[in-house]
Amino acid sequence: MEQRITCINCPVGCRMTVTLNEAGEVLKVEGNTCPRGAKYARQECTLPLRMITAVIPVENAATPLSVKTASPVPKKMISQVMEALKQVQVSAPVSLGQVILPDVCGTGVDMIATRPLA
Numbered sequence: 159m160e161q162r163i164t165c166i167n168c169p170v171g172c173r174m175t176v177t178l179n180e181a182g183e184v185l186k187v188e189g190n191t192c193p194r195g196a197k198y199a200r201q202e203c204t205l206p207l208r209m210i211t212a213v214i215p216v217e218n219a220a221t222p223l224s225v226k227t228a229s230p231v232p233k234k235m236i237s238q239v240m241e242a243l244k245q246v247q248v249s250a251p252v253s254l255g256q257v258i259l260p261d262v263c264g265t266g267v268d269m270i271a272t273r274p275l276a
C-alpha cells in the first residue's frame with residue numbers, strides 16, 4: 159500500500175510516497191530531499207501529531223485567552239482535547255506560558271497560555 163504525503167517542514171514542500179506493509183508498518187519513503195521529510199512521513203503514517211490551538215473565555219475578563227498544547231499531541235485526540243477545554247474555568251491574571259490544563263486527556267502534554275492576560 160502506498161500513501162502520498164507532502165512534507166510541511168519547510169517551504170520546499172517535497173511530495174513523498176510512503177510504502178507500507180499490510181500491518182501498516184513503513185517499508186520505505188521516497189521523494190524526500192532530506193531526513194526530516196522521511197521522519198515526518200513515518201510519523202504521519204503511524205501516529206500523526208498536531209499542535210492544538212484554541213481560544214477560551216476568561217471569567218473576569220472581556221478578552222478571551224488563546225491557548226495551545228505545549229507540544230504536538232496525537233491527531234486523533236483533537237476532539238477530546240477540545241471537549242476538555244470546554245470544562246476549563248480560568249480567571250485573570252494569566253501569565254504567558256501558564257499551564258491552563260495539565261496533562262490534557264492523559265497525553266502527557268499541558269495546555270498553556272500563549273499570551274499574558276491582566
Ligand code: SF4
Nearest residue numbers: 165168171172192195
Ligand atoms: S523533505 Fe526536507 S527539503 Fe523537503 S520539504 Fe521536508 S524538510 Fe524541506
